[in-house]
Amino acid sequence: MKKVSIIIPVFNTNPSYVDECLESCFRQGLADDEFEIILIDDGSSSPPEDVYKKWCTAKQNIVLLRQKNSGLSATRNRGIEVASAEYLCFVDSDDSLNDNVLAPAFVAAKRDDLDVAYYHGYRRDLASTQEVCDGKTFFAEHDFNPAAWSFLVKAKFLKKSGIRFYVGKICEEAVFSYEMVSAAKRVGIVSEGGYCYRYSEDSILRARDPIRKMKTARGFLFAAEFFNSALKRLSEDPRERERERERSIICRL
8 A cells, every 4th residue: 555645636727836836746755656746627628738748758656537517625535535644634736745754644643543643834853753642632722834735644543534625615624624633532633734725815815806806705704604603512522621721720820
């Protein structure tokens, strides 16, 4: 079994960005037979065919799938189902990974039998996993970026959990990440220097088009309602009530 599946959705992405993204995936300290790239073109009107041909001809570990435009969530969900490696991660086609992130992250995740390994940030210390805890404890005690590309996830855990991205929603990444982390029995921080995010004025959240802005607003409402319900459930957890009691005592001192 391969170690890591890298799921990369593509929709009308600048070809040079896709090329840069794929190039970074081959600088992860993993041999070609140790990982796979699941490249899914989500009905691009102008697919980067030259980039696809270049990489699929040169590398045997790239799976290129094409589909009718279905949106980012549906595309990532398809990637989850297709992934065949022990762990999986998500990379956006206009972003990239820092060098030598996935190999040591996999080693740490495998060694500590993590369901979810968090590796987002800026530091490059990959020497050891910080504390391992269950997902609800991690969520309650750690600040973390809920972007889907912040995690290396055990594929067996994710597939069995049934947790998937909500289709047709904005802010679905935060909801997916919360559900995934909360369901995990073993979560750890394996690195704080993993991902290179490309800031784009044309992203969904920054778009100035009224229709897209309205969709974004509905997405925020969806996420707010979800987290309001989730936080109520969390507050009903006896451990969380005890933490809240301890915090209130400290505040009174």
